[in-house]
Amino acid sequence: MSYAVEMTSITKEFPGVVANDNVTFQVRGGEIHALVGENGAGKTTLMNVLYGLYRPDSGQIKVRGQEVTIHDPHQAIELGVGMVHQHFMLVPSLTVMENVVLGKTPTRFALIDARQANEAIMEISEQYSLAVNPQAKVYELSVGEMQRVEILKALYRGADILILDEPTAVLTPQETTELFRILRGLAEQERAIIFITHKLKEVLAISDRVTVMRNGEVTGLVETRDTDEQELARLMVGRDVVFRVEKSPVKVGEEILRVANLHTVDDRGLPALKSVSFCVRLGQIVGVAGVEGNGQTELVEVLNGLRRATDGSVHYRGTDVTQASPRKRRELGISHIPEDRLRLGVNLDCTIEENLVLNTYYQPPLARSIFLNLNKIEEYSDSLVERFNIITPTSKLPASSLSGGNMQKLVLAREMGGDPDLLIAAQPTRGVDVGAIEYIHQQIIQLRDRGHGVLLVSAELDEIMSLSDRILVMYEGEIVGDFVGGSVSEEELGLYMLGTKRMEPSEIVAS
Amino acid sequence: MKILKGIGDTVVGALPTLLRQVLLIVLAMLVATVILIITGYEALAVYRGLARGITTDIGGTLRWATPLILAGLAVAVAFRAGVWNIGVDGQLYLGAVAATAVGLTLTFLPHPVSLLTAVLAGMAAGALWALLAAFLRVQWGANEVVTTILLNFVAISFTDFLVLGPMRGTGATGTTYSTDNLLEHFWLGRIMKASQANVGLYIAIGLAILLSYLLFRTTIGYEFKIAGTNPWFARYGGISVRKVILLSMGISGAIAGLTGVIEILGVHRRFPGRFSVGLGFDGIVVALLARNHPIGVVVAGLFFGALRNGAMNMERITDVPRAMVEIIQAIIVLAVSAQFAFDIRRQRKSAEEEAEYVAEVEDEMETAQKEGEV
Structure with missing residues (x-):
C-alpha cells in the first residue's frame, strides 16, 4: 500500500x-x-x-x-x-x-x-x-x-x-x-x-x-x-521500567511548614497568590496540582525567599521565616528543586563540581573561614556524583556537558544530598526521560519514608496522583481543592484545575 | 609551596588557551604587516620596533608593562564577577591625585610610612570612586557600563581642576600643567638603569599571584564566579549578588587606584595633567586577552608593554607612525571579541542542543521571512 x-x-x-x-x-x-x-x-x-x-x-x-x-x-x-x-x-x-x-x-x-x-x-x-x-x-x-x-x-x-x-x-x-x-x-x-x-x-x-x-x-x-x-x-x-511507585502507608509526623493567608504579586505587579493557606507535615508528600501559570511558580519562590510575600506568613517548624533570606532557609533545612532548570537549577558555565557545592561551599569541611579546601570539595562532589549516579567522566567538566536527565540528577544530588527536612520540588521531572523519572520519584518517596516533608508542585497530573499523600489544586492564585491522595480521580482534579469546580474555604482543611 | 604548585597547575591547564591567544596575536601582526605593505611603509617596521623594545630597551617594556598589568588586573577582577568596570581610567586618576596630595602635604612622614600612606590613600580613592558606580547599580539598577564611563569624565576633569588650580606646580606653564615634584621619600625605587621601570612591577606580579589565590581558592572567588556567570543561580543558592558587586568593584577600584599611584610614585614623581594615555582602556584589552585570569594578565600585560614600548621605538627608528601599533591593538581586540562569540556558541555542547539551536534560529528566520511577505 x-x-x-x-x-x-x-x-x-x-x-x-x-x-x-x-x-x-x-x-x-x-x-x-x-x-x-x-x-x-x-x-x-x-x-x-x-x-x-x-x-x-x-x-x-x-x-x-x-x-x-x-x-x-x-x-x-x-x-x-x-x-x-x-x-x-x-x-x-x-x-x-x-x-x-x-x-x-x-x-x-x-x-x-x-x-x-x-x-x-x-x-x-x-x-x-x-x-x-x-x-x-x-x-x-x-x-x-x-x-x-x-x-x-x-x-x-x-x-x-x-x-x-x-x-x-x-x-x-x-x-x-x-x-x-x-x-x-x-x-x-x-x-x-x-x-x-x-x-x-x-x-x-x-x-x-x-x-x-x-x-x-x-x-x-x-x-x-x-x-x-x-x-x-x-x-x-532498553530495560524494564517500574511505573507504579511503591509507597508504604503514611506515617505523618509533626507539622513542618505552615503557610497562612499568603499573598504576593507576579513580575508585572498583578496578584499571583490570594490568601493561600496550607501546611506540610513530616513524612508527607503534599502535591500542588494546577495548570501552569496559576500561581505555583510564585508560591515556590515565596517559600524559598526568592520573592517577597505582600501579606501573610510562612512558618517553618514554628519559626516565622516570611522575611528570611534564601540562605537562611537553606540552613534551616529547606531545599529547593527549581522548575527553571537551565537558569536556576544549574549554572551551565560552571563545572559539575562547582554546581554541586552551591549550598555547602562555605561550610566546614569544604571551607575554613574564606579558604576553600579543594581536596575536600573534590571528595564531596565525587561522592555525590556516585551516590546519585550522575553519568560523567569527571566532575571537572562544565555542567553544560550533561544530558537533561543527568542535569536534573545533579540538582537532586545538590538539593537532597544533605538530607533536607523539607524538600520543595517544582516540576522535578519536566523534560527528563522515563528512566530518570523513575529514579527521581524513588528518591522523593524515599525522602518521605525517612520521615521528611515534601511539597511537590507539578503540572503532570500522573506525577501528582501517584506520589502525593495530599493533593491541593491551585487556580488563579488560590487553593480551590484539597484532597486526600488516592481519593480523587484525574477527571475530578481536572475540573478544579479549570476552575469549573471549587471547594468552600471551610472544606479546605489546613492540615 | 602549595601556592606555586597551584599556579603551575593553572598555567599547564591554560596551555591550549594560551596557544590560541598567541595565534591571535600572530594573526593581528600579520594583518598589520599587510596594511604596512599596502600603505607603502617599511613592512618589517613593527617587528624592528618590537625587537629593539625587548632587546636594547627592555626597561621601557617593563615600565609600560607595570601599569598595563595592574589595570588589567583591576578589569579582570570585576569582569570575573560579571561587573563591567569600564571606569578604571577615572579610578586611576583619582588614585594618582590622592597619592600626590598626600605626597605634597604630608611631607613630614618618615620614609616607609610616607609610601604606605600615599599608596593606601590612592587605593582608597580608586575604591570609593568605583563603589559609587557599584552603589548606583545595586540601589537603583543603573548599568555600571554607563555610569563608570560617565564617572571617568568627572574624575579626569576633577584632577584637571586640581592640577590647574589648588595643586598647580610653581614651574608649570599653561599647556604642560603639572604639580610640583614629590619629595624623594615618596618615590618608588627604580629597578633598571636608564629606565623608568620601578618596583611597581614586583607589586603587580605579587598582586597577580594574590588574586589568583583569591579567585580560585577562596569562597569569595567562588561567589564571584557563580554570580558573574549566572546571577539568578547565585541568588537561588543564597549568594548575595549585591555583596559580590560591591566587593568586586571595591577591589577593582582599589587596584585601579594603585595603578595610578605607581605611575606617579614610580614613573613621573609628580602629577602631570592627563598623564595616562588610555591605560584603563588598554587594561580591558589585556584582561580580555588573558580571559580574566590574573597570571594570564601578567603575560598579556608584558606583551602589550612590549607593543607599546615597541611603538615608541618604531617611531624613533623608522618613519612609521605609532598609530600602526594602535591598529594592531584594535585587530587583537576584534579577534578576542570574535572569539568570545565563538565560545558562547561552543558552550552549546551536545549536538542535540546545537540542533535545537539551529532549528530555533531557522524557525525565527522563517517567521521573519513570513512577516516580511505580509
Whole structure:
C-alpha cells in the first residue's frame, strides 16, 4: 500500500553524534502515528528533516509515493506537511484570523481581504469543529485555544500531513481530550497525523501505530492495540521500567511548614497568590496540582525567599521565616528543586563540581573561614556524583556537558544530598526521560519514608496522583481543592484545575 | 609551596588557551604587516620596533608593562564577577591625585610610612570612586557600563581642576600643567638603569599571584564566579549578588587606584595633567586577552608593554607612525571579541542542543521571512 510519508534509511549526523542512524519511518494516510522516545532519541531531528529544516546525510523521502528533496519549510508546506511546534509561533498582538493567514493572505487591492479570510477560517473550523473566534487577539486566548489556532494555520495552508511536537505538554486533561477528538476527526479525513510525545498513556489512548526511537535508531514499530505501557517503555529505555511507585502507608509526623493567608504579586505587579493557606507535615508528600501559570511558580519562590510575600506568613517548624533570606532557609533545612532548570537549577558555565557545592561551599569541611579546601570539595562532589549516579567522566567538566536527565540528577544530588527536612520540588521531572523519572520519584518517596516533608508542585497530573499523600489544586492564585491522595480521580482534579469546580474555604482543611 | 604548585597547575591547564591567544596575536601582526605593505611603509617596521623594545630597551617594556598589568588586573577582577568596570581610567586618576596630595602635604612622614600612606590613600580613592558606580547599580539598577564611563569624565576633569588650580606646580606653564615634584621619600625605587621601570612591577606580579589565590581558592572567588556567570543561580543558592558587586568593584577600584599611584610614585614623581594615555582602556584589552585570569594578565600585560614600548621605538627608528601599533591593538581586540562569540556558541555542547539551536534560529528566520511577505 502507499504511504502518506515514507522516510527510508535516513541518516543525519551532527559533530560527534549520530542523531538519526538509518531510520525508516512510514505513516499512512488516515492514521494517527505516535513517534516516541526519550529526549535526545532523535525524534525532533527526524521531524526537522521532514519539515525541511535539516537535510539528511543520506536516505530517501517520499511524500504520497513521490520521491522528494525538501530544502526548506516553504517547500514542506507546499507538499502538504504542517508542523505544530511545542512553542507556539503566533504573533500575540494580531487576531486569530491575521495569524492564520500570515504568509498566505488573500488580498484585495493590496489589503487583507478580511471577509474572504474569515470565511475560509470559519469553513475549516466548522469542518473539524476547531472552535475559535477569528476576531479574538491571540494574547487573549488560553493555551488550548492557541494550539487550535496553530492547527488551523497548518490546515489553512493545506497540510494533510500534520506533525504535532509534544502537543499535550501544556494542556489540562479536558483540553487534551478535546485535542484528541480534533485529531481523530482529522484522521477520518484521511490526513496523516504524526504525534511526538513521551507520555505513554496518551500514545495508547490516541494512536493507531507507534514508532519507538532510542539513540537515533528505530527500536520498534508496533500496532497500538497489540502493545502496552511496559513494552513501549522497554523499547524506549532498553530495560524494564517500574511505573507504579511503591509507597508504604503514611506515617505523618509533626507539622513542618505552615503557610497562612499568603499573598504576593507576579513580575508585572498583578496578584499571583490570594490568601493561600496550607501546611506540610513530616513524612508527607503534599502535591500542588494546577495548570501552569496559576500561581505555583510564585508560591515556590515565596517559600524559598526568592520573592517577597505582600501579606501573610510562612512558618517553618514554628519559626516565622516570611522575611528570611534564601540562605537562611537553606540552613534551616529547606531545599529547593527549581522548575527553571537551565537558569536556576544549574549554572551551565560552571563545572559539575562547582554546581554541586552551591549550598555547602562555605561550610566546614569544604571551607575554613574564606579558604576553600579543594581536596575536600573534590571528595564531596565525587561522592555525590556516585551516590546519585550522575553519568560523567569527571566532575571537572562544565555542567553544560550533561544530558537533561543527568542535569536534573545533579540538582537532586545538590538539593537532597544533605538530607533536607523539607524538600520543595517544582516540576522535578519536566523534560527528563522515563528512566530518570523513575529514579527521581524513588528518591522523593524515599525522602518521605525517612520521615521528611515534601511539597511537590507539578503540572503532570500522573506525577501528582501517584506520589502525593495530599493533593491541593491551585487556580488563579488560590487553593480551590484539597484532597486526600488516592481519593480523587484525574477527571475530578481536572475540573478544579479549570476552575469549573471549587471547594468552600471551610472544606479546605489546613492540615 | 602549595601556592606555586597551584599556579603551575593553572598555567599547564591554560596551555591550549594560551596557544590560541598567541595565534591571535600572530594573526593581528600579520594583518598589520599587510596594511604596512599596502600603505607603502617599511613592512618589517613593527617587528624592528618590537625587537629593539625587548632587546636594547627592555626597561621601557617593563615600565609600560607595570601599569598595563595592574589595570588589567583591576578589569579582570570585576569582569570575573560579571561587573563591567569600564571606569578604571577615572579610578586611576583619582588614585594618582590622592597619592600626590598626600605626597605634597604630608611631607613630614618618615620614609616607609610616607609610601604606605600615599599608596593606601590612592587605593582608597580608586575604591570609593568605583563603589559609587557599584552603589548606583545595586540601589537603583543603573548599568555600571554607563555610569563608570560617565564617572571617568568627572574624575579626569576633577584632577584637571586640581592640577590647574589648588595643586598647580610653581614651574608649570599653561599647556604642560603639572604639580610640583614629590619629595624623594615618596618615590618608588627604580629597578633598571636608564629606565623608568620601578618596583611597581614586583607589586603587580605579587598582586597577580594574590588574586589568583583569591579567585580560585577562596569562597569569595567562588561567589564571584557563580554570580558573574549566572546571577539568578547565585541568588537561588543564597549568594548575595549585591555583596559580590560591591566587593568586586571595591577591589577593582582599589587596584585601579594603585595603578595610578605607581605611575606617579614610580614613573613621573609628580602629577602631570592627563598623564595616562588610555591605560584603563588598554587594561580591558589585556584582561580580555588573558580571559580574566590574573597570571594570564601578567603575560598579556608584558606583551602589550612590549607593543607599546615597541611603538615608541618604531617611531624613533623608522618613519612609521605609532598609530600602526594602535591598529594592531584594535585587530587583537576584534579577534578576542570574535572569539568570545565563538565560545558562547561552543558552550552549546551536545549536538542535540546545537540542533535545537539551529532549528530555533531557522524557525525565527522563517517567521521573519513570513512577516516580511505580509
